[in-house]
Amino acid sequence: MTDLNQTALNNLTGVAVEKTEIDTLVVGAGQAGVAMSEHLTKLGVPHLVLERNRIAEAWRTGRWDSLVANGPAWHDRFPGLEFEGLDPDAFASKDQVADYFEAYARLFDAPIRTGVEVKSVVRNADRPGFTIQTSEGVIEANRVVSATGPFQRPVIPAIAPKDERIMQIHSAAYYNPQQLPEGAVLVVGAGSSGVQIADELNRAGRQVYLSVGPHDRPPRAYRNRDFCWWLGVLGEWDAPASKPGKEHVTIAVSGARGGHTVDFRALAQQGITLVGLTKAFNDGVVSFQQDLADNLARGDENYLSLLDAADAYVARNGLDLPEEPEARDFLPLPECVRNPVLELDLAGAGVTSIIWATGYSVDFSWLKVNAFDASGKPLHQRGVSCEPGVYFVGLPWLSRRGSTFIWGVWHDAKHIADHIATQRKYLAYRDAKQRQAAE
Ligand SMILES: Cc1cc2nc3c(=O)[nH]c(=O)nc-3n(C[C@H](O)[C@H](O)[C@H](O)COP(=O)(O)OP(=O)(O)OC[C@H]3O[C@@H](n4cnc5c(N)ncnc54)[C@H](O)[C@@H]3O)c2cc1C
Numbered sequence: 001m002t003d004l005n006q007t008a009l010n011n012l013t014g015v016a017v018e019k020t021e022i023d024t025l026v027v028g029a030g031q032a033g034v035a036m037s038e039h040l041t042k043l044g045v046p047h048l049v050l051e052r053n054r055i056a057e058a059w060r061t062g063r064w065d066s067l068v069a070n071g072p073a074w075h076d077r078f079p080g081l082e083f084e085g086l087d088p089d090a091f092a093s094k095d096q097v098a099d100y101f102e103a104y105a106r107l108f109d110a111p112i113r114t115g116v117e118v119k120s121v122v123r124n125a126d127r128p129g130f131t132i133q134t135s136e137g138v139i140e141a142n143r144v145v146s147a148t149g150p151f152q153r154p155v156i157p158a159i160a161p162k163d164e165r166i167m168q169i170h171s172a173a174y175y176n177p178q179q180l181p182e183g184a185v186l187v188v189g190a191g192s193s194g195v196q197i198a199d200e201l202n203r204a205g206r207q208v209y210l211s212v213g214p215h216d217r218p219p220r221a222y223r224n225r226d227f228c229w230w231l232g233v234l235g236e237w238d239a240p241a242s243k244p245g246k247e248h249v250t251i252a253v254s255g256a257r258g259g260h261t262v263d264f265r266a267l268a269q270q271g272i273t274l275v276g277l278t279k280a281f282n283d284g285v286v287s288f289q290q291d292l293a294d295n296l297a298r299g300d301e302n303y304l305s306l307l308d309a310a311d312a313y314v315a316r317n318g319l320d321l322p323e324e325p326e327a328r329d330f331l332p333l334p335e336c337v338r339n340p341v342l343e344l345d346l347a348g349a350g351v352t353s354i355i356w357a358t359g360y361s362v363d364f365s366w367l368k369v370n371a372f373d374a375s376g377k378p379l380h381q382r383g384v385s386c387e388p389g390v391y392f393v394g395l396p397w398l399s400r401r402g403s404t405f406i407w408g409v410w411h412d413a414k415h416i417a418d419h420i421a422t423q424r425k426y427l428a429y430r431d432a433k434q435r436q437a438a439e
Pocket of ligand 1: 027028029030031032033050051052053054055056057058059063068069070071076116117118119147148149150151193366393394395404405406407409
């Protein structure tokens with residue numbers, strides 16, 4: 001198979017793909033696809049990135065209007081570029097993040113074709129490589145990297161009521177309080193999305209019920225260092241897998257309003273009614289588990305364990321970081337936690353909308369190769385799948401806790417690009433007879 005060179009790739013822009021051959025095809029141009037392209041470019045691997053929307057579309061239109069990055073600008077970025085005009089300790093807005101990845105792709109003239117959807121990828125039966133059907137023609141590639149994101153399909157649990165009087169949306173479709181009908185709101189899920197949306201709605205004057213499940217809630221900052229720094233020096237971003245029992249524990253952090261620790265007691269004090277995990281909906285009545293106090297207690301434990309680990313790190317390394325004993329002071333447990341609401345008549349409480357901040361799943365229906373287990377989960381080692389030539393980047397825990405995050409995906413992409421370059425070296429090998437014949 002011939003390799004398309006950079007000029008030929010650039011010439012693809014704006015023309016139908018028709019039938020094209022390329023060494024490596026990257027599907028998706030979010031941060032994962034851009035990182036892949038940078039590393040492949042550095043290693044001289046001819047490649048093409050196909051993106052069905054625009055570069056970093058998820059940051060552009062798949063997030064609510066006021067969203068800022070959860071990590072500070074010095075941390076949530078790639079090594080090769082800083083956020084222009086942004087204080088390193090500030091939190092980039094979602095549009096600044098999208099602009100950043102567009103600028104990053106321009107830095108090395110990334111061969112990205114936008115507005116082209118990959119419909120299917122099939123391994124060739126009689127020759128190496130894959131045949132790829134796209135919305136603009138067919139591509140033949142030796143390798144395919146799926147960079148289609150960790151959060152593709154918004155998940156709304158089956159318990160969601162079929163009640164036309166209530167507007168129900170996933171957090172992926174939430175933009176601002178004005179889009180919701182007048183009235184109270186039930187926000188289900190208290191990870192970073194749920195708590196930030198609940199807070200915004202409450203500040204906009206809405207009565208809010210926030211359904212809180214198991215969560216971690218690291219301090220925004222402690223002893224003059226952001227939690228991103230602490231997770232870095234304590235080796236937590238590099239954890240290879242979630243701790244047993246923590247698989248379904250979400251993380252609640254916020255960069256909103258300059259960044260602050262997510263404090264459920266403070267949210268309650270501000271007027272939000274906290275409730276336990278949402279259990280069921282029956283005849284207009286929603287019921288909640290009696291686990292609210294436990295969930296808060298475990299979140300507190302997680303918070304305190306990070307303070308303890310940070311203190312031990314400071315002591316062990318003799319660091320000059322100011323002590324912060326007041327970080328261990330908690331507000332009193334609010335009434336809604338001491339006497340939790342276990343059932344709520346939605347109409348009686350004036351609830352007119354439900355926001356499901358309940359996470360996402362993936363969709364690999366287009367990737368018709370043997371790279372999945374029986375349940376459809378990708379089978380891979382650090383992104384190198386069990387189907388030779390197929391790679392994944394950007395998935396949760398691909399190599400470590402940081403794998404879905406901006407800084408983490410860059411490192412995973414580097415490993416995958418290295419693997420591709422090494423494979424190309426093997427395939428380029430010619431024995432003495434072949435070398436002679438080629439002379
Ligand atoms: C609300 C929210 C806030 C977050 N905040 C942060 C944060 O502050 N810091 C941080 O580090 N991380 C954050 N993340 C996590 C992560 O950084 C983002 O989810 C990020 O968008 C993931 O990048 P990605 O490139 O892996 O996937 P995506 O950004 O989802 O990109 C995948 C791309 O693939 C394209 N695509 C999919 N299928 C096809 C196909 N068949 N053909 C062609 N193109 C296709 C999509 O259009 C998309 O553009 C956040 C996530 C969420 C949901």
